[in-house]
Amino acid sequence: MPNFMFPSFRLPEFQFDQADDILSKINMRQMEIQEKIAKLKEELKDKFGDLPKPTEPPVEPPQNIVEIASGSDDFNLLVKALSAADLVETVQGLDDVTVFAPTDAAFKQLAVDLGYTGDTSDEDAVFAAIVDALTELGDGDPIPLLTDVLLYHVAPTAKTAAEIDAADTITTLLDGATFSTEGSELIDNEPDIDNPNIVAADIEASNGVIQGIDRVLLPIDIPGNTPEPPTELGSLTQIVAASGGEFDTDNTDFDLLLNAVQAADLAGALDNPDADLTVFAPNDAAFIGLAQTLGYEGKAEDEAFAFIVEALTNLSDDGNPIPLLTDILLYHVAPRRLDEDAVLSSDTIETLLGSELGVDGAALVDADPDVANPNIITTNIAASNGIAHVIDGVLLPIDLMTSDVSDTDMMASDVDSFVFSGSDKPGFDLASDVSQIDLSSVETALQGIQDIFFNEADFLF
Structure with a gap:
């Protein structure tokens, strides 16, 4: 094969000189910029001192039990009850406690259990009904009994739901009052109303833990609410x-x-x-x-x-x-x-x-x-x-219609038993008992006999 030689190229000397000049200017400009940045930093330091380094945003401290309840739409009636009993500051000042917090639905159910028949979506009316019932039970003053009920919802140590499940009894801040546990169920002193269950577990607070419950714990057996005994079933x-x-x-x-x-x-x-x-x-x-x-x-x-x-x-x-x-x-x-x-x-x-x-x-x-x-x-x-x-029908254990008069195998005795009511009784007189004849059955029977006749005729001829 022939050898081909590519021609070599070389920039003219004046072009090399121009490139060197451009690079030199770029380097000088970079140095000027770095000097200005350094000078600016010195000026800022002289004026403001050392700039702080970026830090993580501060962590908000956990809220206390009352703050958590007040900030939730699920515990409005609990907060209202604490305020009425003047226990807000008391609960805020407690440390390392467990509050069994009835939801609004729990208070509404208590009102119904105590006889309230109004609109349960009206929280003011529900609370007023509870206060009226406690007033009657407390000889005209609802606050002592309301206070006892609320203290019955506070245990003096913080407990998780698992620890509550493992405990036989829970001591409360109500003097001498306890309740027992069975799984998530809390068994109080009112035998005629359903027991509460923990439905929102282990809500941490700065001064303890909240266990949300679906009914109100009752430290007493409310008189007069024993349900009627169930009606005995008849045989x-x-x-x-x-x-x-x-x-x-x-x-x-x-x-x-x-x-x-x-x-x-x-x-x-x-x-x-x-x-x-x-x-x-x-x-x-x-x-x-x-x-x-x-x-x-x-x-x-x-x-x-x-x-x-x-x-x-x-x-x-x-x-x-x-x-x-x-x-x-x-x-x-x-x-x-x-x-x-x-x-x-x-x-x-x-x-x-x-x-x-x-x-x-x-x-x-x-x-x-x-x-x-x-x-x-x-x-x-x-x-x-x-x-x-x-x-809607009577069940038949036999084929009552086996003697259907349209059946070609029907015997004369079958016709007699279906056509004449009582014809098998001694002394039956067609003339005297004609009223007992079922004419529709007679007509059907005759049609069946006619069908048999014509079928036999076709066979013969």
């Missing part, structure tokens, strides 16, 4: 019997169910105090609906009940409706207590009859596919020996 039979059992126009209660239970002699079983049962209780509307499904056209409770009894009589081999009625009722009872959640989360439910119910949402699936399944409409009616749920 399952008593719940049903509360309807009275007299047939009326109220189809939301259990008159028909009560009559059915009594007829089947099951009242004692549902009254057993040692039982723990679940009753799916059809209301009167449910029984009327069953009667109408079986052919009853009215709405009266007494007539509907009589119609159902007669239908069960006709379905019984020996003309006795009680065994079938008993089976139906036992099909409504589960042998253990099942609340709403337990029922709705089940796939099947065992019954005292031995057969199972299906569960489909709020519907209970029984053994009759031709009648709409009952739905649970009211839940969790507590009883002393179980629980009841109201349903």
Whole structure:
């Protein structure tokens, strides 16, 4: 390959001289600036002395307990109470203490517990109600009792929430008064009002620690506020019997169910105090609906009940409706207590009859596919020996409609039992008992016979 030589270049001498001159001027200018800075520093030092070095901003000292409470919107009523009892300076002057500080919500609840029924958002009205109550309890002067209540909220040593939890009792500044602890709960001397709990723990102050609590600690058992004893629960039979059992126009209660239970002699079983049962209780509307499904056209409770009894009589081999009625009722009872959640989360439910119910949402699936399944409409009616749920239909443990007259396998005896009310009784006279004929069933039966005839005719020809 040929060799190529790049030509060399050299600045003219006069250009080197110019560059040296520029650099020299720059250096001289830098020296002049540094001299002026040094001179300025000397002038400032002569005039002001040595300048202070930058320091961290000063740390604010912690506030005392009263200052923290006064600066918070959660302790307005506590500060108001301290002022009324002339304890502000006293608490400010304390050292290394624990103040169990009730929130405004705690004072509002105390007012309600003492009988206040006004607007709890009105803090002045709430405080006035508390003062009125303390005035009555203090024989006309609320301040001594208010002072005792407030001193009962101060422990003489600073304690964390963990230390309070570990303690058996807490000594207070109220002479001879203590309270016990259980976790975050503070157990005071008032047994009829809920105990306070620590809800805002370990708020540090310059003179101790604040433990925010959700109720006011009470050093006395306030007279006259003992709650009424809880009403004793009735048994399952008593719940049903509360309807009275007299047939009326109220189809939301259990008159028909009560009559059915009594007829089947099951009242004692549902009254057993040692039982723990679940009753799916059809209301009167449910029984009327069953009667109408079986052919009853009215709405009266007494007539509907009589119609159902007669239908069960006709379905019984020996003309006795009680065994079938008993089976139906036992099909409504589960042998253990099942609340709403337990029922709705089940796939099947065992019954005292031995057969199972299906569960489909709020519907209970029984053994009759031709009648709409009952739905649970009211839940969790507590009883002393179980629980009841109201349903809007009667649960059927057999397929009552197996003798549907449209069934081509229907026997003549089945037609007779559904068409003629009482036709299986000796001495039945069609002419004299024509009023007992269910004409709609006759029409349906004839249509079924006609269908059979034409089906056979098609087969033959």
